[in-house]
Amino acid sequence: GQQVMQIPQYQHVQEGEDFTTYCNSSTTLSNIQWYKQRPGGHPVFLIQLVKSGEVKKQKRLTFQFGEAKKNSSLHITATQTTDVGTYFCAGPGNTDKLIFGTGTRLQVFP
């Protein structure tokens, strides 16, 4: 079945360092969404990418959708302690449900 994998599984960084998580789908995606889940919290929608090669920015966050629409990345510049959490990508599966990636857990040390 369709799979969405993310690497790395965990990332520990010093505050101020950059962070990147990569998302790879076994199938071509019509769109990709990114969510953030704080420790003990629930997933919160961050952004959606639709076009091949699309790049979107939200302050220190840069999201990219691959040319083949099978991969995506999230890059955080100069991490802050408020960036701590797990970042999930998600792509549509059959019957229009979302298939969530395995997640990347980010820890930021002050």
Add this chain to the structure above:
Amino acid sequence: NAGVMQNPRHLVRRRGQEARLRCSPMKGHSHVYWYRQLPEEGLKFMVYLQKENIIDESGMPKERFSAEFPKEGPSILRIQQVVRGDSAAYFCASSQSGLAKNIQYFGAGTRLSVL
């Protein structure tokens, strides 16, 4: 701000009891999704419902688990004869339509603990 409401937030059950988890979608949303999350793991799709219809239940165990979304009232995820392995966080999400391009809004979740 009437977001997705889940209750209870925490539920403790003994093995063999029944657990009922409720989810009221955002106003105007008619599509509900249930996910299970084990500690330190990702979100596993369980079931997708539209009012009075189950669209996709491919992620839900065949036995002991059932879900409904009646015409009136919240969506219910029901787990019969709970076992320790059912302990997890159960999240509900809703969207405006069933298209996968639509954003899903998540509730705060129900943390189920089975003793």
